[in-house]
Amino acid sequence: MKKNTRNLGTIALAAAFGGFSAHAEEPAEYEGQGDIKMPADVKNVETAKLTSPPHVPPPIKRSHPTKVHVELEVLEKVMQMTDGVDYTYWTFGGTVPGSFIRVREGDIVEFELMNHPNNKMPHNIDLHAVNGPGGGAAASFTAPGHSTTFSFRVLNPGIYVYHCAVAPVGMHIANGMYGLILVEPKGGLPEVDHEYYVMQGDFYTKGRYGEQGLQPFSMKKAIDEDPDYVVFNGSVGALLDDKVLKAKKGETVRIYFGNGGPNLTSSFHAIGEIFDKVHVEGGMGLVNENVQTTLVPPGGATIVEFKVNVPGNVILVDHAITRAFNKGAIAMLKVDGEPDPLVYSGKRSDKIYLPEGSTPQVMPDQGEPLQAASNKKERIARGKNVYASNCAACHQANGEGIPAAFPPLADSDYLNADKERAINVVLKGLSGEVKVNGDLYNSVMPVLALNDENIANVLTYVYNTWENKGTEVKPEDVAALRGKE
Amino acid sequence: MKLPKTILLFFGSCLLAGAAEPAASSPMVSIEGGSYRRPLEKGKKDRRVADFRMDVRQVTNAEFLAFVTDHPKWRRSRINKLFADQAYLSKWKSDTELGPDAPPGAPVVCVSWFAARAYLKSVGKRLPTVDEWEFVARADSDSRDASHDPEFKAKILSWYASLNPERLPDAGTPEANIYGVSGLHGLVWEWTSNFVSAMTSGEARSDGTLAPQQFCGGGGSDSLQATQYASFMRMAFRSSLKGTYCLPGLGFRGAKDPKTPKTPKIPNTNSTKP
Numbered sequence: 001m002k003k004n005t006r007n008l009g010t011i012a013l014a015a016a017f018g019g020f021s022a023h024a025e026e027p028a029e030y031e032g033q034g035d036i037k038m039p040a041d042v043k044n045v046e047t048a049k050l051t052s053p054p055h056v057p058p059p060i061k062r063s064h065p066t067k068v069h070v071e072l073e074v075l076e077k078v079m080q081m082t083d084g085v086d087y088t089y090w091t092f093g094g095t096v097p098g099s100f101i102r103v104r105e106g107d108i109v110e111f112e113l114m115n116h117p118n119n120k121m122p123h124n125i126d127l128h129a130v131n132g133p134g135g136g137a138a139a140s141f142t143a144p145g146h147s148t149t150f151s152f153r154v155l156n157p158g159i160y161v162y163h164c165a166v167a168p169v170g171m172h173i174a175n176g177m178y179g180l181i182l183v184e185p186k187g188g189l190p191e192v193d194h195e196y197y198v199m200q201g202d203f204y205t206k207g208r209y210g211e212q213g214l215q216p217f218s219m220k221k222a223i224d225e226d227p228d229y230v231v232f233n234g235s236v237g238a239l240l241d242d243k244v245l246k247a248k249k250g251e252t253v254r255i256y257f258g259n260g261g262p263n264l265t266s267s268f269h270a271i272g273e274i275f276d277k278v279h280v281e282g283g284m285g286l287v288n289e290n291v292q293t294t295l296v297p298p299g300g301a302t303i304v305e306f307k308v309n310v311p312g313n314v315i316l317v318d319h320a321i322t323r324a325f326n327k328g329a330i331a332m333l334k335v336d337g338e339p340d341p342l343v344y345s346g347k348r349s350d351k352i353y354l355p356e357g358s359t360p361q362v363m364p365d366q367g368e369p370l371q372a373a374s375n376k377k378e379r380i381a382r383g384k385n386v387y388a389s390n391c392a393a394c395h396q397a398n399g400e401g402i403p404a405a406f407p408p409l410a411d412s413d414y415l416n417a418d419k420e421r422a423i424n425v426v427l428k429g430l431s432g433e434v435k436v437n438g439d440l441y442n443s444v445m446p447v448l449a450l451n452d453e454n455i456a457n458v459l460t461y462v463y464n465t466w467e468n469k470g471t472e473v474k475p476e477d478v479a480a481l482r483g484k485e
Numbered sequence: 486m487k488l489p490k491t492i493l494l495f496f497g498s499c500l501l502a503g504a505a506e507p508a509a510s511s512p513m514v515s516i517e518g519g520s521y522r523r524p525l526e527k528g529k530k531d532r533r534v535a536d537f538r539m540d541v542r543q544v545t546n547a548e549f550l551a552f553v554t555d556h557p558k559w560r561r562s563r564i565n566k567l568f569a570d571q572a573y574l575s576k577w578k579s580d581t582e583l584g585p586d587a588p589p590g591a592p593v594v595c596v597s598w599f600a601a602r603a604y605l606k607s608v609g610k611r612l613p614t615v616d617e618w619e620f621v622a623r624a625d626s627d628s629r630d631a632s633h634d635p636e637f638k639a640k641i642l643s644w645y646a647s648l649n650p651e652r653l654p655d656a657g658t659p660e661a662n663i664y665g666v667s668g669l670h671g672l673v674w675e676w677t678s679n680f681v682s683a684m685t686s687g688e689a690r691s692d693g694t695l696a697p698q699q700f701c702g703g704g705g706s707d708s709l710q711a712t713q714y715a716s717f718m719r720m721a722f723r724s725s726l727k728g729t730y731c732l733p734g735l736g737f738r739g740a741k742d743p744k745t746p747k748t749p750k751i752p753n754t755n756s757t758k759p
Contacts, residue, residue: 076648077648078648088646088647088648117572117732117733118648118649118733118734119649119734120645120647120648120649120674120734121645121718121721121722122721122722122724122725141724141725142725143722143725143726143727143730143732144732144733144734145572145730145731145732145733146725146730166721167717167718167720167721168714168717168718171642171646171714175646206639206643216642216643216646216647217642217643217646219639219642219714220635
């Protein structure tokens with residue numbers, strides 16, 4: 001008799017706590033499990049094909065609204081921020097930014113958010129394309145190892161940010177939980193040759209830029225809005241070197257550019273190009289033309305389109321320029337094709353942005369390495385990391401520099417001719433005309449206030465890579481020249 | 486009149502002593518109660534936590550294995566679906582074998598609130614309440630209330646931002662706090678008896694139960710409240726749970742009221758007291 005009562009009691013508790021969901025004193029939300037009746041014009045059901053950045057799903061061909069299933073997984077994972085620096089990212093779909101979602105005005109989106117069981121935190125999603133409380137955040141609040149579903153109708157065309165909105169929101173966003181959803185207008189967008197997906201974000205780490213190891217998130221720096229990294233697509237160099245965007249001369253390129261923040265506004269600019277069209281603030285009603293730099297606030301996005309007229313490298317930056325050259329907000333679009341000297345002579349430099357001004361400025365101290373390198377091999381290994389953090393932004397990871405802007409270090413006659421001169425360049429900076437491998441450069445290299453050990457290591461690395469001479473530079477060589485005029 | 490009662494009690498105590506000497510479980514320490522502020526409640530009175538006893542560490546795989554061995558209806562293949570979801574004890578090799586992913590000394594995880602309570606009941610304990618748990622969790626190794634120490638907070642936040650390890654270390658590995666309780670931070674999330682009372686709406690920016698100025702984006706202007714991110718995150722985590730959930734990062738420990746005796750007292754039959 002007693003046993004039965006106890007079981008009933010427990011079952012009642014199970015029903016109460018098992019089914020309890022958290023909604024306190026909010027206006028009533030539809031929480032039905034039953035089917036929602038579709039309007040007559042909504043035909044068919046399909047599953048959205050999501051893409052990882054920088055790719056975008058193909059334009060939508062149909063001319064009627066559809067019920068679209070979107071399945072998006074949240075995955076917490078460690079990935080590289082820059083050479084030697086790892087970060088624990090919280091991602092939608094395993095990438096930062098998260099997967100790109102493409103739907104059409106009028107579609108009914110059935111959104112399933114999955115939270116991987118190995119994740120530590122609960123997560124949700126707020127899509128700016130949603131008309132509804134929290135943009136879906138309350139409806140999609142999901143514990144690890146579970147998934148939630150809610151549906152919404154996309155009523156407004158445009159390019160919208162989505163992000164996680166679980167407390168503390170700043171931390172979830174700062175860890176990379178953002179992406180873009182495009183709601184195509186009914187007639188679609190004009191056809192272009194390439195569509196790309198780029199999203200900016202600011203990152204806050206305990207250590208400063210380049211400090212090695214797995215870097216934890218710094219809430220204090222996030223509140224102070226003092227980021228260590230400002231990057232495109234989640235990491236330094238995500239769209240550089242072998243991962244550059246591509247186009248051919250004469251083609252049209254459209255970039256869906258978003259800004260996840262959490263804090264910084266982006267001044268988005270393409271070095272060497274002009275945005276023929278800019279959807280102001282990502283809306284459909286105002287398309288500006290011939291824009292050099294467009295403002296994208298955190299939680300905002302834009303669509304830019306341009307035709308690439310000449311071959312070369314179009315460099316995408318946040319024009320708050322130290323972010324581009326010192327924190328990672330730089331990407332590249334490589335344009336192949338035959339030169340068109342009338343439009344661009346090809347011999348003169350692209351617009352060069354000199355963050356350090358016209359005289360060598362001193363960079364802040366980069367810190368002591370933990371212990372001195374004990375042999376040449378170690379020197380080269382350490383120097384590689386110093387190079388990645390201090391030199392690669394201009395001289396590139398492959399040492400080839402940027403034509404007419406930054407000289408190459410690879411197989412460089414200037415470098416190999418004079419070791420003392422090379423040390424002085426790193427110690428004291430360099431300005432004025434120099435000839436390297438037959439080409440003239442007239443630029444400014446800032447003084448990087450590296451200590452003797454770091455300078456010795458990075459120069460030894462450079463001398464022993466890319467067909468250079470193989471010299472070893474020791475800290476005492478650097479010390480001897482330091483302070484000498 | 487007294488005699489039958491005495492015999493009943495005598496037999497009763499024999500039965501209890503013979504059948505259910507509580508199985509070995511975590512040692513406990515006494516916690517002296519006090520008042521504390523739940524970090525998200527501005528302007529309200531302080532809450533009072535009464536004296537109680539708390540396990541020094543989480544319940545382990547080995548202990549839970551002993552429990553399901555004695556209580557077959559709580560085994561993975563037999564559990565009632567009302568009391569746990571499909572992930573119940575999913576890291577174990579089988580109903581009664583731990584296997585390589587569940588070291589015997591590590592905190593047991595993938596257990597529902599119902600299973601946790603059933604285990605604790607079998608050893609004469611209960612789950613701690615949210616207030617009891619949060620009260621003890623404020624302590625570090627030097628003080629009872631380290632909640633304003635930036636190092637302490639940074640360490641906790643850093644654990645929240647890191648991934649769950651493949652295999653959990655033993656319960657009790659982290660350094661104990663000033664009460665002698667270890668592993669409240671840095672090991673697993675933990676069940677509490679009244680986790681439903683810590684609800685947020687899941688929508689961190691418009692929760693009706695909390696003063697909005699301190700919650701939006703977790704950045705209140707009050708410097709006292711603004712830095713309680715670890716508590717925000719625990720509240721958020723608890724709010725995402727239901728009693729049947731079994732998560733690989735969620736375990737539990739026991740608590741006890743100080744007045745509950747370990748064995749029932751047998752009254753002195755010669756006493757004249759009623």
